[in-house]
Amino acid sequence: MRTARAWLADTAGGLPRIFWYLWTGLLINRVGAFAMLFLPLYLADARHASDALAGLVVGAYGIGGVAGVLLGGVLADGWGRRRTLLWSHLAAAVLMAGMAFTTSLPAIALLAGLVGIAHSMPGPAFVAAIVDVVPAERRSRAFNLHFWAFNLGMAGASALAGLLAESSYLVLFLLDAAATLATAVIIAWKVPETLTPATVRATPAIRAGLRTPLTDRTFLAFVGLTFVLAVLTTQTSTVMPLAMRADGLSSSAYGLVVALGGALIVVGQLFVPRLIDGHRKHRVLAWATGLTAFGYGSLALADHLSGYLLAALVWTVGSMLAAPPNAEINAELAPPLLRGRYQAVFYLTFPAAAFVAPTVGGVSLQYLGDWHWLAVGGVGLLAVAGHLVTGPRRERRVAAGTESQRVERAAPDVSPTTVTAACRSPRTTAP
Template sequence: MHALRRWWHDTAGGLPGTFWYLWAGLLINRAGAFAMLFLSLYLTDARGATEALAGVVVGAYGAGGAVGVLFGGVLADRWGRRSTLLAAHLATAALMVALAFSRPLPLIAAFAALVGVAHSMPGPAFVAAIVDVVPADRRSRAFNLEFWALNLGMAVASLLAGLVAEASFTALFLVDAGATLTAAAVIGWKVPETLRRSAPPPPARQPTAVRPRRPGLLTVLSDRIFLVFVGLTFVLAVLTLQTSTIMPLAMRADGLGPSAYGVVVALGGALIVLGQLFVPRLIDRRRKAVVLAASTALLAVGFGVLAVADHLAVYLGAAVVWTIGSMLAAPPNAQINADLAPPDLRARYQSVFYLTFPAAAFVAPMLGGVSLQYLGDRHWLIVGGLGVLAAVGHLLAGPSRERHVDALRRAAEREPADRIPTG
């Protein structure tokens, strides 16, 4: 019993009530956000669209997501985290209802793009609010729980989506809207505004390393230390997306069908749901750069092994390796992103960070497909080599990143500490 209490304390102890309401809203939202998983099937089966046209509409959703990430980051810093979350959730629910009853394909495409905007807006606000309310020494466990909730919610969504879609595509959108409204209700009822508004210190008191040079997003885009970290995260995202973009093609070439691919994906999801809660005790006392280097190296090994994979057992073994890498990477990746952001630009930094994922979703299939076609199994050696380079990059960038974080922390300590409600 003592060991169980100790594990719970190390995994989830000491987190404020506001975090848990944010976590609950995130879990509910992700568990119910399954309509867009079936958008292409809905378009081809129910609306009579060609596969090419369905791809264009789904692409419009993705393009809207890139816009929504930046828009959500700016709003969360200017308007507030709570207001941005509520506006995005309410807009998403309304657009889902509109999609449920829309029939012309151009109208569906327009609504899909707007859903992409609304779906992506909460991301920076969620993370910025978590950073606002969770003390720095407990953020690693908070981000670990956030990653776990995202994957648990996605697993639930994948299960429910198939069942609801069998009954009605219209119900798919309406249930999604209902889950989104439920998440909005939790946030509106229990989550206070966490954005601290305080006047910046005089320019002479700001350390050169942390003094904003340009307003708004331009400050983020001129932060070289942060952009190096974003670039390394982009590589991590490209590696991770191999599982959903290129690996199915490689498995088909090896004579393995969709059911085999489903087993590999399900194994990864099960490992995350069962094992993610044990990650904090493994990494809390280790340098984040070292953890990220090790996790990226595991991804490199896992995908590199696919160069010699021709049986399902090899794919399953490789999936265990790269999934462990993903599990180890999630908490320090999110915490470094939070630590590098000045408090007054926190959500904007999150929005630029979040852009790595739609960018990787574009690059991974485009270049990966060409690479697999012309290089065959050697594609996986390139992927593995890219992961090794990123692991080395984390080790090289770690010291300057840590010094920059220390400078930001010292500057923040000199500012008046306004009380933020934590519930």
């Protein structure tokens, strides 16, 4: 069996130095990004907000994230990767420090929305910068490490934050701001602008494609199912801490549950490809969504830490299985000239879920109690059926696009009109 050290050696080989600065900045950012995980508990414990009101305030963070993804994508292409990364991190650090000293709930809600914008803006720029500097044949390695750093950082953040939250929420927010500022310093010091003049000149040629993903029914069906999965997984950081508090569990117990999930993902990433290779993607996603639904649905019976830990084990396995086919399908459905636009629509599902999950979930938990978790599990089972129904058609479209890919490679000069028309055809896909 291959060791983690051997996997890292194979994965890390040949990556440029700029990538490692980006990777280090992301890791530091994630280790420090723990305050928003505990925002529901902070609102309930320190600001005495009801579950429903706490859900609305946390939902403001999700709404800000929706705007931040769009704004970050536009600025990364037009203003530059480096500037977008630098100024979004600086803004997030200032806003997080402001939240540390704010006591008014309306002001906290406003700051949460602005922090959501600042936290989501770097995402498209991070990915775009990695694509800019890493050769195509090494991007799979780079994104594996990107995903690994994200989850390793989140696991460390969750464990650390659980201890800090019990001593001082002020320290929690200020350390988060400091880690964000450290990332900004690394970007300012070591990361040059990776956006080339050729890319800038090419950008206006595909502006007509902004609406193309929104008329691609096959892609939108996939995005909708991904949104359901995102709503399920977002329960961990939005509704579950309130449920654990109602069961008399501490902040450190919540941090332990979240840390377990992050640690399992970090380790499981080494072995998931072996489990799913050779299986049809829609069936893998159906199994993954089913496990996730079962994990969250089982919280209806969880009253002690052990129950939450067992449930986290189940839904984390589901998340691990879902990640590779989700990324592959998103790449397969996106035409080459419109991959950025397709990525933007796809990644909107996560901040949108960060709004819907707490906004609806806070009210649901307050009035339904444990039945909330059964409802969450039921919604997940509907998504399982959705994958089984829509998956075969989606995979036929990908298979039928093989010949179109050869034609595209033979005639690379494609006009925006041709691209838009091709996207609407069920036989055309990205390479």
